[in-house]
Amino acid sequence: MARRPGRNFLFVPGPTNVPERVLRAMVVSQEDHRSPIFPDLTKPLYEGLKKVFKTKDGQVFIFPSSGTGGWEAALCNTLAPGDKVLTARFGQFSHLWTDMAQRLGLDVVVQEEEWGTGAHEEKIEEALVADKAHEIKAVMVVHNETATGVTSNIGAIRKAMDAAKHPAMLFVDSVSGLASIDFRFDEWRVDCAVSGSQKGLMLPAGLGVVCVSQQALNVRKNARLNRVYFDFQDQINTNPSGYFPYTPATPLLHGLRESLACIEDEGLENIFHRHHVLASATRAAVDAWGLKLCAKSPRWHSDTVSAIMAPEGIDAAKIIRHAYDRYNLALGAGLSKVAGKVFRIGHIGDLNELMLLGAIAGAEMSMLDNGVKIKAGSGVGAAQEYLRDNPIEKQATTPKAA
Template sequence: MVVRAGREFLAIPGPTTMPDEVLRAMHRPALDIYSAEMVELTESLLADLSGLFATTGRSYIYIANGHGAWEAVLSNVLSRGDKVLVLESGRFAIGWGNAARAMGAEVEVLRGDWRRAIRPAEVEARLRQDRDHSIKAILAAQVDTASGAYNDIEAIGKAIKSAGHPALFMVDAVASLGCMPFQMDAWGIDVAMSGSQKGLMTPPGLGFVAANDRARQVHKTAGMRTPYWDWTEREGAEHYRKYAGTAPIHLLFALRQAINMLFEEKLDNVFLRHRLLGEAVRRAVTVWAEGQVLGFNIAAAAERSNTVTTVTMAGGYDPVALHHYAKEKCGVVLGVGIGELEGQAFRIAHMGHVNAPMILGTLGVIEVGLKALDIPRGKGGVEAAIEWLGESVKA
């Protein structure tokens, strides 16, 4: 017996659920890639991506996922042997650092904890020790989708400035862009990157990079540059060079529609929607945690992200069983624990194309699964989420 039918609902942190309008935008013939319409599409997207990153710097579009965008950032500003400082708060900054190491950089990890965000004071202290400025770049993620950590990028930028260190500050905004405030220029970020498949509600396959003038100056002497990723190549006058070849036309149609939807909603409202729905999830988990089995992976409430919540499961209970139940019986796909949390946690995404019925439905299915699997939990998690939204979303 199951209670699922029709479209499966993704509650995973990427790819996220795509709006029907975005899917429809792709259902049209390809453009002439040499046409004025193609040029206008590219120019509008590059300008709007710079707006989303909140930078006066240049943006670039790659036919790649986030891992490709990582490589695009590294190859454009580093030379082999350069030292990179990675700020740990989960899996993804570490993964970016691993890519840098494989490309020939020297990598140092400022050890953190999968249960907490980056500590800006620790960053400042390490940079003050680097008196000869051997560290050339600093890598951090605004949100780590494995741990669920939210890192205060503004405070980290201030710590770097306070230390008087010239390293480039480079930030992964894959799980935050278009969902949470991001102010590249105001926060002292030199290079930022993101991807299409999360808050930007577009199919996987597009990677985005934004770079300020300081990073582009460093780029001129970077020794890792390769033709496909190279910013200089992509700044050429011929349109096809913007994509190092044929443009990903249908993904661009989708992205254009998705960004239009974000701007129509207005970014401040988008950010508020994510904050309210993220808190609704946290209210439910707080209640469930009363059963002494479920809990937040991120210990401090202020360090939990508005785009994904990682829920740990103790006492010998299996989060994979809950994942299977939700998917096979109810048609909701939860995120599994990954990295250090494999087999110990599940993840609830609340990013991109999400609204109250989607979140309340997901929470309801989780509560059904907890009941069916006889997993101890506090009673009334969904009610707590409803209570929060009823208080916060005024009539």
């Protein structure tokens, strides 16, 4: 294929755009990961990540893996074969985590929810109240389900667990939420939180990050699921001195240091605000097109990805392929139950207003080219109006001209 001018517009919900300063930080010569100065790079990473998780007492582990490795680490270091866990399944990634738990030999109680909704805290409370013998050892929840553009309320789930007076641990997948949507590890008393490098942390894929409570660390003596690569103990033995039990993904660690500096510079609360504004602008465009989100109500709206339902009789996969081939725009595909039914616009990571408007314009053109009956410019115009009235910087005060 001939070279295409300009940059590919990457608007999947991960991997996300990597800031130029982070890209430059990763261009490093190979180094000895057991050198005396290597801890100068690694030790500050743990404290930086704790700030992102909003924890003082949690312990952070960094694995050379994807978030899927973090899932496995959370389960294998805290549970035993046959332990009962409770989970809600409402999208592809909650399905995959459920599947992993079952394949590891856990007894998984699955609450099936309609795709387009999330984890219902009232149902979780009901199940925990009914568990008089406290057989359920953990509750597993996906914070942000990218397949359907749905965010679950983790704070409400913690309140439901407290109301049930149940001792189960709380495990949360925040792979596509962390550093983009508010996450409060200590306040919500999360026991294992799993994330990955390729979403809000604005890096390539390759780092699985797990934040673990002291309670979860304390139950490791009863955890009898087999583990080697993902054993917390190996990390505990080596991390305090600044090293790893095996070869780390060194360039990614340099990138992580710079991405944490980016997050510190912008400020977490400003990042959450920016993501909410960009998501709201996307939803304004969807409304102007006369289309619907996969998320069934505003309660479930995600601020990192919008899954947009294609009109009846239109193949969303064709919209996605045409956007890529004709306009060099990468949109997220529909997965599993919603394959061919939705296309996804990821609005996560290193992103501003004009970048988002380019994605909305490209999606609009691809829909028009594929026979979707919308008015050219309608979505772009609606998003423009919203963005003019709602700056992505919390402190911005530039007035809109009359």
